[in-house]
Amino acid sequence: MDKENTDVSSKPADVNISNISVQVVSAQGKLPGRRAPRPQKPIGKAKPKKQPKKKAPFWNVQNKIIIFTVFLFILAVTAWTLLWLYIRRKGNIGGDLAEIQLGFRKLRKGKEETAELGGGVVVNLAVNLVYTTSAFSKFYKQSVVADVSSNNKGGLLVHFWIVFVMPHAKGHIFCEDCVAAILKDSIQTSIINRTSVGSLQGLAVDMDSVVLNAGLRSDYSSTIGADKGCSQYFYADHLSLRYPLEISATSGRLMCHFKLVAVVGYLIRLSIESVQIEADNCVTDSLTIYDSLMPLWSTVLYRICEPTRTIMSFVSTNNLMLVAFKSPQIRRLSGIRAFFEVIPEQKCENTVFVKEITGFEGKISSPYYPSYYPPKCKCTWKFQTSLSTLGVALKFHNYSITKKSVKGCDHGWWEINEQMYCGSYMDHQTIFRVPSSLAHIQLHCSSRLSDKPLLVEYGSYNISQPCPVGSFRCSSGLCVPQTQRCDGVNDCFDESDELFCVTLKPACNTSSLRQHGPLVCDGFRDCEDGRDEQNCTQSIPCNNRTFKCGNDICFRKQNAQCDGTVDCPDGSDEQGCSCSRSLSTHHRIIGGTDTQEGGWPWQVSLHFVGSAYCGASVISREWLLSAAHCFHGNRLSDPTPWTAHLGMYVQGNAKFVSPVKRIVVHEYYNSQTFDYDIALLQLSTAWPETLKQLIQPICIPPAGQKVRGGEKCWVTGWGRRHEADNKGSPVLQQAEVELIDQTLCVSTYGIITSRMLCAGVMSGKRDACRGDSGGPLSCRRKSDGKWILTGIVSWGHGCGRPDFPGVYTRVSNFVSWIRKYVPSLS
Ligand code: ARG
Numbered sequence: 001m002d003k004e005n006t007d008v009s010s011k012p013a014d015v016n017i018s019n020i021s022v023q024v025v026s027a028q029g030k031l032p033g034r035r036a037p038r039p040q041k042p043i044g045k046a047k048p049k050k051q052p053k054k055k056a057p058f059w060n061v062q063n064k065i066i067i068f069t070v071f072l073f074i075l076a077v078t079a080w081t082l083l084w085l086y087i088r089r090k091g092n093i094g095g096d097l098a099e100i101q102l103g104f105r106k107l108r109k110g111k112e113e114t115a116e117l118g119g120g121v122v123v124n125l126a127v128n129l130v131y132t133t134s135a136f137s138k139f140y141k142q143s144v145v146a147d148v149s150s151n152n153k154g155g156l157l158v159h160f161w162i163v164f165v166m167p168h169a170k171g172h173i174f175c176e177d178c179v180a181a182i183l184k185d186s187i188q189t190s191i192i193n194r195t196s197v198g199s200l201q202g203l204a205v206d207m208d209s210v211v212l213n214a215g216l217r218s219d220y221s222s223t224i225g226a227d228k229g230c231s232q233y234f235y236a237d238h239l240s241l242r243y244p245l246e247i248s249a250t251s252g253r254l255m256c257h258f259k260l261v262a263v264v265g266y267l268i269r270l271s272i273e274s275v276q277i278e279a280d281n282c283v284t285d286s287l288t289i290y291d292s293l294m295p296l297w298s299t300v301l302y303r304i305c306e307p308t309r310t311i312m313s314f315v316s317t318n319n320l321m322l323v324a325f326k327s328p329q330i331r332r333l334s335g336i337r338a339f340f341e342v343i344p345e346q347k348c349e350n351t352v353f354v355k356e357i358t359g360f361e362g363k364i365s366s367p368y369y370p371s372y373y374p375p376k377c378k379c380t381w382k383f384q385t386s387l388s389t390l391g392v393a394l395k396f397h398n399y400s401i402t403k404k405s406v407k408g409c410d411h412g413w414w415e416i417n418e419q420m421y422c423g424s425y426m427d428h429q430t431i432f433r434v435p436s437s438l439a440h441i442q443l444h445c446s447s448r449l450s451d452k453p454l455l456v457e458y459g460s461y462n463i464s465q466p467c468p469v470g471s472f473r474c475s476s477g478l479c480v481p482q483t484q485r486c487d488g489v490n491d492c493f494d495e496s497d498e499l500f501c502v503t504l505k506p507a508c509n510t511s512s513l514r515q516h517g518p519l520v521c522d523g524f525r526d527c528e529d530g531r532d533e534q535n536c537t538q539s540i541p542c543n544n545r546t547f548k549c550g551n552d553i554c555f556r557k558q559n560a561q562c563d564g565t566v567d568c569p570d571g572s573d574e575q576g577c578s579c580s581r582s583l584s585t586h587h588r589i590i591g592g593t594d595t596q597e598g599g600w601p602w603q604v605s606l607h608f609v610g611s612a613y614c615g616a617s618v619i620s621r622e623w624l625l626s627a628a629h630c631f632h633g634n635r636l637s638d639p640t641p642w643t644a645h646l647g648m649y650v651q652g653n654a655k656f657v658s659p660v661k662r663i664v665v666h667e668y669y670n671s672q673t674f675d676y677d678i679a680l681l682q683l684s685t686a687w688p689e690t691l692k693q694l695i696q697p698i699c700i701p702p703a704g705q706k707v708r709g710g711e712k713c714w715v716t717g718w719g720r721r722h723e724a725d726n727k728g729s730p731v732l733q734q735a736e737v738e739l740i741d742q743t744l745c746v747s748t749y750g751i752i753t754s755r756m757l758c759a760g761v762m763s764g765k766r767d768a769c770r771g772d773s774g775g776p777l778s779c780r781r782k783s784d785g786k787w788i789l790t791g792i793v794s795w796g797h798g799c800g801r802p803d804f805p806g807v808y809t810r811v812s813n814f815v816s817w818i819r820k821y822v823p824s825l826s
Contacts, residue, residue, distance in 0.1 A: 100212050101212075128142075241341065268340055312372065372450035392436070396432065474497055499742060599732075600776070606642060614773045715772065790811060
């Protein structure tokens with residue numbers, strides 16, 4: 001997506017250029033041999049009706065005038081075109097910017113005075129000379145001194161903007177390193193003294209102070225244009241001091257720039273305490289933190305697009321930082337409360353001797369923990385255990401690492417004893433074990449922006465027996481007591497303790513036997529007649545993980561309560577649970593095959609730049625639920641090109657269309673594995689009450705609701721009807737699919753997380769396909785007939801292939817996440 005973006009901005013100019021020049025050449029080339037001018041038409045107002053038939057000579061005066069005029073015209077057009085091309089090539093299209101910081105030592109008397117008095121004029125002249133005499137001289141336009149301040153060495157700290165203008169064709173030769181190299185080469189350093197002081201045209205330069213950021217002028221963010229009185233320049237030279245950064249307003253607008261400069265050789269840590277802005281994915285309001293003094297996209301460290309009260313801190317990679325706050329139309333309250341500090345650079349390397357006893361004994365973390373870690377970081381840790389029988393165990397907090405595939409890593413790549421791994425964030429701990437007494441570990445920060453802090457506990461473990469006797473090893477690496485295996489509770493956090501459970505033989509008669517046989521006395525009514533749970537109510541004591549029925553029988557809380565199945569003999573598990581939204585009266589799908597208009601009133605078609613791209617479901621008057629992968633990438637994550645089409649049957653004929661105001665992608669969405677594939681969309685305009693016959697929300701399942709293999713549900717969408725099709729269906733399609741047992745699904749695909757569920761038919765044929773993503777997997781609850789959004793179309797191996805069911809996001813795992821953004825649902 002990024003690539004496409006840059007292509008879009010650079011290609012059209014080239015295309016125009018070649019098109020136009022071809023036309024010009026051919027016009028000129030053919031000019032002498034052009035169609036013979038019609039001799040008989042004289043230029044004059046009135047044509048005498050009858051002319052003598054005598055032929056006029058071709059080279060008569062009139063024709064000469066015509067040919068001359070045409071020639072002049074073509075000449076003018078050619079000249080104008082060439083001029084236009086020249087202006088376009090030379091002009092601001094190919095403009096590039098560089099930002100340079102140079103620190104100067106105390107200069108010899110006269111010069112120092114001149115430099116200070118002239119606000120860096122002397123220095124500017126020196127820089128000007130460097131570039132006008134360099135290989136870039138043809139492209140060098142000007143250098144402008146942006147700021148001058150005194151540094152802690154009694155000298156000056158000067159900031160420049162340097163503008164280069166170069167044709168597109170030569171754009172590739174403009175690079176940050178080249179611009180920096182030119183400057184650095186012209187600063188003479190003494191090999192004899194080996195000091196960090198160089199000399200630029202006789203001015204003493206502090207080599208450590210040279211910082212350069214370069215970027216295309218198109219990368220220059222539009223957030224510039226700060227208001228007067230709202231822009232400040234801070235020079236911070238006191239370590240252990242907190243410099244406050246606060247601004248707020250209740251009306252009008254705020255466009256502020258805070259330029260932060262720390263003493264050379266140190267870094268800046270910005271801590272954000274609260275941000276008040278309008279939440280719309282930074283379309284209008286934003287807080288952008290740059291790793292430079294100029295708002296260049298290439299130097300963005302982080303962007304905050306929604307209000308927050310969680311403390312977050314960010315660290316620069318040099319002594320500069322720009323904080324740009326933008327709120328152009330304040331409705332209630334806009335502002336920030338933050339402070340910054342000057343901090344020393346930290347080394348991220350360590351050699352650790354792990355003790356003999358197994359268990360976790362220490363912690364390592366990402367650079368500048370608990371701050372977000374900056375891009376371009378690298379850490380090295382060496383672990384050594386005391387015995388060859390002991391390996392190194394790493395417990396990652398809310399993070400996990402998996403073997404690196406051909407794709408790059410979004411959130412850090414790890415090299416552990418020469419093997420590559422990719423990191424991803426998640427909502428639980430994982431343990432990674434290195435079966436060797438020596439572990440050489442490297443972390444490379446791979447994200448373009450600053451990333452969430454990482455905390456890893458380390459320790460040793462017994463290589464021949466990673467989990468203690470009597471415990472079970474989860475896929476997440478954690479160890480849980482064997483007694484908790486197959487007990488219906490997700491103790492491993494990844495549900496691996498609930499997979500491949502040995503089922504006890506039928507306790508119910510075969511007619512009511514479910515897909516994989518019932519579990520006896522597991523607190524779950526597997527047999528419709530409840531025989532599997534008879535005479536064993538005492539075996540499961542009621543505790544905080546179980547639900548107590550009215551008659552003192554305990555059932556697993558997650559399984560029993562509000563799942564639409566009466567588990568307690570007195571029905572108490574299904575009492576008091578209600579979904580505020582009712583079923584449409586238009587349903588004809590049960591037993592039917594084709595969709596009827598209004599049959600799936602929560603189905604939404606999401607259009608990206610005018611074309612159907614994904615599906616979604618209506619869950620409230622202004623919120624939709626869809627899949628995160630529909631919004632992955634720079635362009636797709638911007639809400640502006642998206643429109644939501646509600647109450648639609650035939651593509652393009654929606655009853656209600658609204659632009660999308662905000663897209664909330666789950667923070668743990670993993671584009672490699674499609675884990676946490678869920679996103680919320682807020683409509684710019686809520687759909688009107690008057691359309692409630694055609695548009696209706698679908699119910700969100702109760703939190704942690706378990707689904708059962710074999711249950712019949714429906715998948716709907718305008719996606720492709722065959723894997724090989726190249727376009728979607730014009731009419732909304734529906735297919736009845738069966739929920740597949742998680743164990744079976746894991747054995748088919750391998751990588752199925754507890755945030756996923758499978759549905760389809762094992763013979764293939766009925767499934768979702770491309771274009772259906774984000775759309776609903778709707779299951780009708782038997783107890784009250786309400787429709788529940790059990791799944792979101794996520795991925796699959798091909799479409800409708802035998803033994804490869806569709807994979808859906810398991811919505812019941814995201815109830816609290818949904819409620820956080822849509823409180824009206826509870
Ligand atoms: N990711 C696909 C999309 O973009 C959906 C794939 C679903 N595939 C399946 N076999 N169920 O629309």
